[in-house]
Amino acid sequence: MAGALPAQGTERATAPQRLTVDLAASEGPVQLGANGALYGLSDDGVPSDAALEPLKITSISQKAEGGAQHPNGDALTVSDAFLRNGGGEINVMMQDIYAKWPYEDLGIDDYLPKVDRITAQIAAHPNSERFVYIPFNEPDFIWYKLNGPQAEYEVERDRFLQHWKTVYQRIRAIDPDAVIGGPNETGYYPRFLRDFLTFAKRENVLPQIMTWHELNSGSLRDFQGHYDNYRALERELGIGPLKINIDEYANRRDLSVPGQLVQWISMFERNKVYANMAYWDAAGNLSGQVVRSNIPNGGWWLFRWYAGLTGDTVKVTPPQANTIDTLQGLASLDRSRRQAQVLLGGSEGDADVVVADVPRSVFGRTVTATVAEAAWSGYEGQHAAPRVLARTKVKVAADGTVTVPLRGLHRMSAYRIVLTPAGTGVPATPSVPWSASYEAESAAITGGTVHTHGTVQNANGYAASGTKDVGSLNTPASKVEFTVTVPEDGAYDLAVLYGNQSGRPATQKLSVDGAAPVTVTYPSTENWTYRAKQDVRLRLTAGTHVLTLAKGDAEVTLDRIDLTRYTGAPSASYEATLADISGRPSFDYASSAGTGTGALGLRRGDKAVFDVYAPRDGYYSVVPRASAPVRIALHGTASAALPDRPLRLYLVAGNNRVTVTSGHASLRSLDVSGEGSNAGVLTYGAGDAVLTGGAKVVTSAHAPGGAYIGNLGNSPDSTAEFRVDAPRSGRYLLVVTYAHNDRRDNGHAYNTDIMSRTADITVDGAAPRKVTFKNTWSTDDYWTVGVPVDLRKGTNTVTLGNPTAWAPDVARIDLGRIVAQN
Structure with missing residues (x-):
């Protein structure tokens, strides 16, 4: 730290x-323009509402409905999730109707009927005004050659401009109110833009939104010049100013990295343009900011902070303006x-x-x-x-x-x-435990190779801590020995930043000072450079130790280890003055004493919404620091809470949106602690289900409980029914532990086209609820999804199935009453 x-x-x-x-x-009101993503959503529920809503996303880019470019991410399909979570505009990448990359060039006559069909679908949508038509994607090298010698350029330019006019007019003929964005080049090309804008103005086919891409590290240096040049060009031609959307930005090395992303965000927000992060890997994780479907990483928290900016942005002068990889801010x-x-x-x-x-x-x-x-x-x-x-x-x-x-x-x-x-008083000193980091490339390496990633020279390589990692740990003798020094006896949390390319859970052997090793299991990652983090708790004595990670049953790449003194169950104090609010609560800074910067005055109709992190599914202690009783709502149920008294709430792994209301209370913070207790949780394994159709119990060493339900769904007759004995009536959280690895290889050099599965969940005789389950990278990796359900006291039936497609493999279900009795 x-x-x-x-x-x-x-x-x-x-x-x-x-x-x-x-x-x-x-600089004007906060716009939040830089929080978008290309293929940021893959399905309704991927990412989850709790991961999506807090970011206040202003625009996303998705493919046309029924497009063959990728297996999911269709604009109309994901629009419900996007819009119900406060999303702004949806850029529809119309050429993603094609299957190949670069798009197969079958001629404009082949494209026009597709344009007609896409436009008719959008025009008929009840929220059609929230969609933006993007007719061409990177036309400077796909279908046209707009960056060549002048003679070739002029021929290709004229061909594109005629096609732009034709497509533009076809869209407007079907949807007169259409908002159209373009021309959407791979970068900023002033020669072409001058000709394009001149033509578009003369022919009355100007886009309403100007779009281009900024996809290399040089953009951190050059974008300001691009923006200034473009605005000057508009003024010269008597156009606009048009809204700008940089609808693909950033390198692969930037995504998920808070320090890299803040450089991009600051320059886009300063210029009040909209911008969507690029799609380099898997859809449905907001361009690398969401783990699984609901778990924040460091990048997610940066965008959560960004979404928390209010009022006006103000001028920031960095040490080196418009310079790659330097200190920047907003x-x-x-x-x-x-x-x-x-x-x-x-x-x-x-x-x-x-x-x-x-x-x-x-x-x-x-x-x-x-x-x-x-x-x-x-x-x-x-x-x-x-x-x-x-x-x-x-x-x-x-x-x-x-x-x-x-x-x-x-x-x-x-x-x-x-x-x-x-205000008066002294703020409480934050508790910051001792912590130290150790790079794998600086450790003692046997049977491994140091690799370099994510530099300016290799900007589209994956990020690595310190730009290096240790891979090729694939011999029986392969190991990495870290020499660490800790200040005192006690427990320490070891976090290993790793990549797992084995296609299944992989292991290494961890030993301290040559003692008997223990096994560390690493869940699968997309590839060996796609970093994840695994946590292990150790007991160490004060002084220097050698921590050895040696090859286990498969090859694992090591990037960095973090060692942090364990000081008790995780806890966090979420400050009320920094929560999302609705209504007209007051802000009171009369006292600085204790935790929190001040207090939020809640009256009837006011709400404060907190984004509460849980390391795993389970029960946590939630304490409102308030002057009077409040009501706390979570997962669709609410409960009264007394000031400074703990409430036992069932949280899902990752982010939880917790709402606090009151008729009259001063709220300072919401304090949350715990490690996710399962006490009082109802648990049912694969063997407890009554199976019908082809569903069957399959033994598995990797499944929790040693087995899972396979062959579930793909027929109305194939179901799994759990008979649940609820001690009380009320709202419960149903947590499904599942696995599946559906994907489609479309031949891209990048973009891992993973697919989701769905299951219909029925409680007693209620209407089924369709729930989406994201790909878990392998059939041996098990994740969880939480679904609120209502149970009555006594026996209930919870049924999972899918009448038309395969449901995921299900290893277990857990049910916890959301507000537990203390």
Whole structure:
């Protein structure tokens, strides 16, 4: 963890970088334009509502309904999930109706009937105004050659422009209110754009949204010039200004990496353009920000912070503007909430964040500065709620500035600084346990190879901590020995950042100082460079030790290990003043004492929504720090809660949207602790089900309980019925433990086209509910999905099946009453 707010007078070998925020220089209302994704959704439920809603996504790009480019991600199919979770616009990639990449060129006459069909489908949709037609994708090299010598360019340009006009008019003939985006080149090409805009204006076929792609590391340097050049071109031609959507951005090395992504977000938000992250790998995870379907990684938390910006963005001056892989940031000021927020990252070392023109009328003479870190946890590595590193009172200087010193920044991390008025009392010092990281490439390596990834030179390679990892650990003698030093006797959490290319769970042997090894099991990952994180608890004595990870039953790539002192069950305090709100709650900063920056005053009609992380499915203690009783709602049920008294709630693994309401209460925080207790949970294994049709119990060493239900579904007669004995009536969470590995190989050099399965879940005689189950990377890897259900006291039947397709393999179901009796 980075240190923050060190004592005055601390000496440093190198002067800190300086990032300046000017609260008096508004850039306009927060737009949240850079939070979109190409193929960010694959199905309804992938990603989950709880992972999708908090990010307040303004646009996504998906394929035309029935398109053959990928097996899922159809725009109309995912629109219900997107729109019910507050989504903005859906860019429809119309040429993704084709199966091949690059698209098979069958001529414009083949394309036009497809355009007609797509347009008719969208025009008939009840939310047709939320769709944007993208008629061409990367036309500068697909179907046309728009970057060649001048003579060739002119011929190809004229051919494209005529086709643009034809397609544009076909869309408008069917849908007169259509919003059309384009021309959607692979990059910014001013020669072509001048000709395109001139033609489009003359022929009355101007797009309503200007789109192009920024897909290489040089974009971090060049985008500002592209944007400025484009706006100047508009002014010269008397056009616009048009809305801009950079509907594919970032390299593979950027996705999931908070410190990389903050560089992209800052330049797009500063210029008030919309932007969607690229689709380099698997659909349905918001371009690498969501683990499985519901679990946040470090990138997700950065976008959650981004979604939490309110008010106006303000001018940020970084140490080096428009420079690749340097410290960048964005900031906001909300006068009504009396909050300023700064998001920054992209560089290691030390930095001073200087916030200038701090208005005394808003903040007074002293502020509370709260600093937190969102670290890189891999594309598939879970990340708990970002840890608060410091919460300190700081006086506003005579010149109206507040300086927040940050020390020991990590290049791949992003940081959030929140400034609020400082009230009376002293803020509680955050508990930050001892932690240290060790790179695999710096350890003692036997029978392995150091590989380099994710550099500027190989920008579309996968990210790796320190740009290196250790792979090829495929001989019997292969091992990596880490020399670590810990400060005291006790328990430590070891987090291993790894890749598993075996196509099934893989193992390594972990030993401490040569003692008898224990087995570490690594779930599958998409490939050997697609990072995940596995946690192991150790007991160590104070001093130096050698931790050895040696080859087990398959090859595993090692990137980094993190060692953190275990100080008890995980806990987090979610501050009310930073929650999502509705209604008109008040913000009270009269007291800085204890945890939290202030309090939220709730009245009838007000809501505060918290994003609560759970490391696994199970029961947790949830405590409202409030002045009066409140109601806490979760998974469709609500319960009264007393101030400072724990409520035992059943949370799903990953993110949980918890809503707090009250007729009259001052709410400071929602405190959550626990490791996911299963006490009181009803559990039924594969062997407990009554099976019909072809469904059968299959023995498996990898399935929880040693067996799973296979051949489930693909017929109305193939079902699994569990007879559940509920101790009380009420709302329960049904957690299904499942596996499947459906995918379709369409021949792309990238884009892993995994497919989801669905199951109809029926409780007693109620209508069935269709639930989506994402691919688990192998048939031997088991994940969970939680579904709220209502049970009556006594015997209930829970039935799983799928009359038209295969359901996933089911190993177990668990049912926990959402609000448990204490």
